[in-house]
Amino acid sequence: MTKFSSQREIVANIICGTHQHLCADEVLFMAKKVNPRLGIATVYRNLNYLVEEGKISKFRDANQGYIFDSNIEKHYHFQCMTCGMLYDLPIRYNSNLDDMINRELQLEIDTHETMFYGTCKKCQMTKGEN
Amino acid sequence: MTKFSSQREIVANIICGTHQHLCADEVLFMAKKVNPRLGIATVYRNLNYLVEEGKISKFRDANQGYIFDSNIEKHYHFQCMTCGMLYDLPIRYNSNLDDMINRELQLEIDTHETMFYGTCKKCQMTKGEN
């Protein structure tokens, strides 16, 4: 039986109240502003609870560690290889791909994750200056 | 200036002579059969050299750590969430996606990586038995 805790509420509010992609350290940093005694273990615990409950998702980027995402709709990401910034891409999830592979290769496809890599607008301009 | 070493040759032969996806531990295990003194640092060093030289590629799966892949053609992967097995998918890389995003969102897209998740044929059958 799951009990209320202010720490869980803080973590949930941080990750759900933002449309950014946050790593555990960033969540900890923000959580400490509300409750400075809150620790990294509590952050991971509650982020993983939220993932299990399907309220947020997590994925990996080009670097080490997990990125936590309050957007649980299936969607695609872009990461700038110069500054590391992560963006959601405003293109629709192609579920036809899953169906097609399911049908043609007899695999049970649940989902797919796609990460686009390249250079963001800001870094394209900065490059030109050098 | 890069010099010959038998260890580098062993690692290169293992990863290039297979069509599997190998993690560093697996490469070490196979390399030790040829030269038992070969260490994990040498495995990583030489795998990363090969990646830098563009002779192999590396990516992440659902678990921790890197997967090294001798197939440097852009292609898609499938991972069975039951047994963890990784497969190349026999569908062509959709470079139109990169071009489309490049054009419509003014991002400089170099590439994209897609991982499909689901259940492989073998595990579909095993599931039915329970």
Place this chain on the structure above:
DNA sequence: CTCGATATCGATAACCATTATCATTGTATA
């Protein structure tokens, strides 16, 4: 309201994959 069961916290140890260090060994060229 108080008590007791137990879920949660949080400091920190443990873990695991990867990378860095550095004395030793191997390679190649003058």
Place this chain on the structure above:
DNA sequence: TATACAATGATAATGGTTATCGATATCGAG
């Protein structure tokens, strides 16, 4: 061969995540 230096390999360090466990907080029963 002698010399320069690239590469090795044992191991320490690193960094992110998870496990441990005594202390604390929550909540339902009485």
